[in-house]
Amino acid sequence: MEWVVIAAAGLVIGLTIAFWQKIVAWANNVLAGWLGDLFGNELREAFLMLLAAGDRFIVIATRTAQRLQERIVHARLILRRLEGGQQHERVLQADLRKDDGALVHLEAAEVVPWHDLPDEVREKFIRRQADAVELELKVKG
Numbered sequence: 001m002e003w004v005v006i007a008a009a010g011l012v013i014g015l016t017i018a019f020w021q022k023i024v025a026w027a028n029n030v031l032a033g034w035l036g037d038l039f040g041n042e043l044r045e046a047f048l049m050l051l052a053a054g055d056r057f058i059v060i061a062t063r064t065a066q067r068l069q070e071r072i073v074h075a076r077l078i079l080r081r082l083e084g085g086q087q088h089e090r091v092l093q094a095d096l097r098k099d100d101g102a103l104v105h106l107e108a109a110e111v112v113p114w115h116d117l118p119d120e121v122r123e124k125f126i127r128r129q130a131d132a133v134e135l136e137l138k139v140k141g
Contacts, residue, residue, distance in 0.1 A: 014060070020058050024055055025053065027051055032044050032047055032048055035047050035058065042096075059135070068096075071096045071097050072094055073097055075092070075093065075136075075137040076132050077091070078091040078093065078135075080131060080132035080133070081125065081131050081132070088112055088117060089109050089110065089111055089112070090112045091107060091108070091109040092106075092107070093105070
């Protein structure tokens with residue numbers, strides 16, 4: 001269930017970023033005028049200030065994501081059983097290139113309950129009696 005929510009949020013964020021300029025133009029030309037007509041110019045001006053702040057946030061987030069994607073050399077997700085097989089761990093490993101060309105290895109891990117693992121991963125643990133499942137993450141479009 002967690003994966004569905006994350007995927008849906010990612011889709012909404014991706015669509016928002018992809019269509020951001022059109023959203024801003026519509027909000028500026030249509031929605032701001034409508035708010036001004038119904039609630040007055042103070043609310044219209046407040047809305048436009050929020051829209052400008054949102055625009056700054058989206059631009060910064062987009063630039064950050066692009067810069068991070070340019071730096072990612074390799075990334076993978078590892079799901080593995082911990083001792084006793086009762087708990088499982090989700091590990092994200094990534095290699096990033098620094099400005100000077102050196103590589104930095106990053107790793108983040110968390111313990112996850114069995115029912116939060118993706119269906120195909122649980123199947124691999126059961127059918128193949130695997131201790132770990134590795135997934136390569138596509139980082140460059």
